[in-house]
Amino acid sequence: MKKTILSAAIGAAVLGAASAASAATLADVKAKGFVQCVVNTGLAGFASPDASGNWTGFDVDYCKAVASAIFADATKVKYTPTTGQTRFPALQSGEGDVLFRNTTWTISRDTALGLNFRTVNYYDGQGFMVPKSLNVKSALELSGAAVCVQSGTTTELNLADYFKANNLQYNPVVFEKFEEVNAAYAAGRCDVYTTDQSGLYAVRLGQTNPDDHVVLPEIISKEPLGPAVRQGDDQWFDIVSWTHYAMIQAEEFGITQANVDEIRKSTTNPDVKRFLGVEKDSKIGTDLGLTNDWAYNIIKGVGNYGEVFERNIGKGSPLKIERGLNALWSKGGLQYAPPIR
Amino acid sequence: METRNLSYVRDSMLPPEPAPDNSRSSAAWIRANLLATPKDVVFTLLAIVLLAYALPGIINWLFIQASWVGSDRSVCATVVQGGLQPNGWSGACWAFVEDRFAQFIFGRYPLDQRWRVLLTLGLFIALLAPMLIPKAPKKGLNALLLFVVFPVVAFFLLSGGFGLSHVETPLWGGLMVTLILSFVGIAVSLPLGILLALGRRSKMPVIKTICVVFIEVIRGVPLITVLFMANVMLPLFLPTGWTIDNFLRALVGVALFASAYMAEVIRGGLQAIPKGQTEGSESLGLSYWQTTRLIILPQAIKLVIPGIVNTFIGLFKDTSLVSIIGMFDLLGIVQLNFRDPSWISPVVPLTGLIFAGFMFWVFCFGMSRYSAFMERHLDTGHKR
Numbered sequence: 001m002k003k004t005i006l007s008a009a010i011g012a013a014v015l016g017a018a019s020a021a022s023a024a025t026l027a028d029v030k031a032k033g034f035v036q037c038v039v040n041t042g043l044a045g046f047a048s049p050d051a052s053g054n055w056t057g058f059d060v061d062y063c064k065a066v067a068s069a070i071f072a073d074a075t076k077v078k079y080t081p082t083t084g085q086t087r088f089p090a091l092q093s094g095e096g097d098v099l100f101r102n103t104t105w106t107i108s109r110d111t112a113l114g115l116n117f118r119t120v121n122y123y124d125g126q127g128f129m130v131p132k133s134l135n136v137k138s139a140l141e142l143s144g145a146a147v148c149v150q151s152g153t154t155t156e157l158n159l160a161d162y163f164k165a166n167n168l169q170y171n172p173v174v175f176e177k178f179e180e181v182n183a184a185y186a187a188g189r190c191d192v193y194t195t196d197q198s199g200l201y202a203v204r205l206g207q208t209n210p211d212d213h214v215v216l217p218e219i220i221s222k223e224p225l226g227p228a229v230r231q232g233d234d235q236w237f238d239i240v241s242w243t244h245y246a247m248i249q250a251e252e253f254g255i256t257q258a259n260v261d262e263i264r265k266s267t268t269n270p271d272v273k274r275f276l277g278v279e280k281d282s283k284i285g286t287d288l289g290l291t292n293d294w295a296y297n298i299i300k301g302v303g304n305y306g307e308v309f310e311r312n313i314g315k316g317s318p319l320k321i322e323r324g325l326n327a328l329w330s331k332g333g334l335q336y337a338p339p340i341r
Numbered sequence: 342m343e344t345r346n347l348s349y350v351r352d353s354m355l356p357p358e359p360a361p362d363n364s365r366s367s368a369a370w371i372r373a374n375l376l377a378t379p380k381d382v383v384f385t386l387l388a389i390v391l392l393a394y395a396l397p398g399i400i401n402w403l404f405i406q407a408s409w410v411g412s413d414r415s416v417c418a419t420v421v422q423g424g425l426q427p428n429g430w431s432g433a434c435w436a437f438v439e440d441r442f443a444q445f446i447f448g449r450y451p452l453d454q455r456w457r458v459l460l461t462l463g464l465f466i467a468l469l470a471p472m473l474i475p476k477a478p479k480k481g482l483n484a485l486l487l488f489v490v491f492p493v494v495a496f497f498l499l500s501g502g503f504g505l506s507h508v509e510t511p512l513w514g515g516l517m518v519t520l521i522l523s524f525v526g527i528a529v530s531l532p533l534g535i536l537l538a539l540g541r542r543s544k545m546p547v548i549k550t551i552c553v554v555f556i557e558v559i560r561g562v563p564l565i566t567v568l569f570m571a572n573v574m575l576p577l578f579l580p581t582g583w584t585i586d587n588f589l590r591a592l593v594g595v596a597l598f599a600s601a602y603m604a605e606v607i608r609g610g611l612q613a614i615p616k617g618q619t620e621g622s623e624s625l626g627l628s629y630w631q632t633t634r635l636i637i638l639p640q641a642i643k644l645v646i647p648g649i650v651n652t653f654i655g656l657f658k659d660t661s662l663v664s665i666i667g668m669f670d671l672l673g674i675v676q677l678n679f680r681d682p683s684w685i686s687p688v689v690p691l692t693g694l695i696f697a698g699f700m701f702w703v704f705c706f707g708m709s710r711y712s713a714f715m716e717r718h719l720d721t722g723h724k725r
Contacts (some may be wrong), residue, residue, distance in 0.1 A: 042680035
């Protein structure tokens with residue numbers, strides 16, 4: 001993901017102001033009656049408008065999940081669309097309550113920007129796409145290739161690091177804008193297109209013949225995308241983090257939006273009963289500042305992690321991104337939730 | 342001397358004769374304009390060749406191959422792309438524009454409240470049209486309604502109040518936002534620009550300094566920076582809990598920005614008025630404001646109509662910069678919709694941009710033609 005010096009500078013400059021604005025977010029949110037969610041100004045599958053102009057997407061569903069946990073109503077969200085530069089100031093100034101904007105968790109953002117990251121709702125990484133006709137099976141065969149890349153991004157730096165580390169030659173073909181990179185690749189000005197893998201699928205879909213292009217298996221950088229909140233409000237931080245964990249746990253339990261009511265009535269499994277808030281004398285939700293059926297409300301509102309994934313970016317969407325690293329830990333992926341008890 | 346009976350002196354004008362045939366038939370027009378010299382013939386031929394080369398392809402892509410109806414990407418994607426069109430197909434995807442047209446106009450304004458936007462637009466046209474027609478009566482009352490009463494009414498209609506539900510500005514978007522930004526920018530920048538221009542020429546040092554500093558600071562900063570400051574930095578300096586509506590911030594930014602430019606355009610006009618005009622009116626006993634209002638400004642503004650309209654057109658197009666700060670004007674909302682996975686296709690962005698470009702062109706060309714008309718209408722002796 002892009003990380004500009006500008007946003008970091010602005011963020012650092014206002015660190016003091018930011019921490020002042022952050023106490024008791026839950027109380028604020030409850031008082032105003034909605035969650036103000038910072039999202040992307042438009043990224044296929046993550047945040048984009050549908051035919052009637054409502055926001056949809058993977059990140060947007062997370063906003064709805066947080067709203068469900070608090071209000072038992074997925075519609076109580078308002079969105080602040082932001083660009084790469086405006087996203088952090090929007091959160092720091094208190095304009096937004098939580099940031100779900102395909103944002104990479106890095107140490108400088110976690111510390112110097114005055115933000116808190118804990119969960120990763122999408123493990124992304126920089127990948128390569130090549131025309132099938134090149135017959136390339138691995139990025140290590142790309143020596144001497146012309147690589148299309150967007151300038152000023154971590155993508156460009158990662159690319160240089162990767163080729164240097166593997167002693168490969170390459171010719172970078174650098175453009176300022178996403179659209180220009182697309183056009184250059186489509187016109188055959190370079191052999192390889194590199195950006196975050198989640199983005200590559202959307203680019204591939206926009207090619208004249210998507211089947212003529214393959215996304216190579218290598219991932220050359222770690223781009224853990226996750227929600228961010230302001231530092232200094234642990235309760236709010238917990239709510240946002242455990243919203244994600246609840247969605248993972250629900251998938252592990254096999255609880256979906258469709259069967260959650262039935263399971264809630266019929267289950268005898270104490271873990272599931274506790275999770276769905278039907279166990280007596282449980283404080284599982286009240287300790288968070290929510291009701292005990294908060295997890296039930298999330299599943300009822302948006303579904304479990306797998307459902308949200310498949311609906312927006314996976315098999316149920318035109319993007320058809322594989323679960324890959326984002327499969328459950330029990331299925332070879334990295335998505336893992338601490339015990340909810 | 343008696344001349345009345347001189348029979349060889351005509352005492353009335355002859356009726357004008359039509360021009361001879363060889364200068365008004367279309368063949369004559371072609372001969373005079375396209376084939377007058379060998380060089381003209383060559384250029385005409387070149388132009389025809391160029392048109393013959395480009396036009397069929399463009400028309401074919403825009404209309405014949407175009408996909409007109411549909412509700413998702415399948416109608417604008419080829420079979421290999423996962424759609425219905427034959428492989429190798431390329432054409433405009435008007436189905437996308439049609440599917441999202443309401444969004445392009447209203448943004449995400451609630452469906453059941455959109456009549457309010459249309460009503461506002463209707464009021465605006467009803468008030469603007471007589472304002473633009475020189476012969477329409479009661480210009481003063483009309484201007485009062487358009488520039489004072491209408492903005493208040495429009496504010497409550499669009500935003501809510503008096504029993505209408507509140508519609509927040511983040512839901513506004515599309516052409517509606519472009520027009521609101523432009524209208525406010527134009528309505529504020531002209532009077533404010535005139536005041537600033539007069540202030541800059543004032544002999545009172547404080548007023549002069551304020552105006553010069555304002556104009557030079559605003560003109561010295563890119564509009565993007567003004568918007569970015571208003572959007573990103575301003576909230577950080579405000580006390581916790583204070584918020585100023587994002588849209589309002591952009592409106593103020595755009596209006597101030599346009600005012601600074603307008604001031605310099607008007608000042609150009611003021612400088613073109615000879616000193617004798619002021620001295621003459623002063624010698625008649627007119628006050629400063631009377632001189633300015635009755636003698637100087639009418640002449641100065643008439644002189645700089647092209648410059649004023651130029652600023653307006655620039656302002657209209659500059660409004661698309663608000664997409665930088667997460668607001669969706671016409672161009673912003675069109676681009677936003679490219680990102681919808683259900684419409685991803687190679688031809689969708691192209692079609693969307695052609696549509697947005699066409700809409701901008703319609704408005705800018707309209708303004709340009711109207712200004713040309715006004716120039717002719719007000720032409721009272723300056724033309725050489």
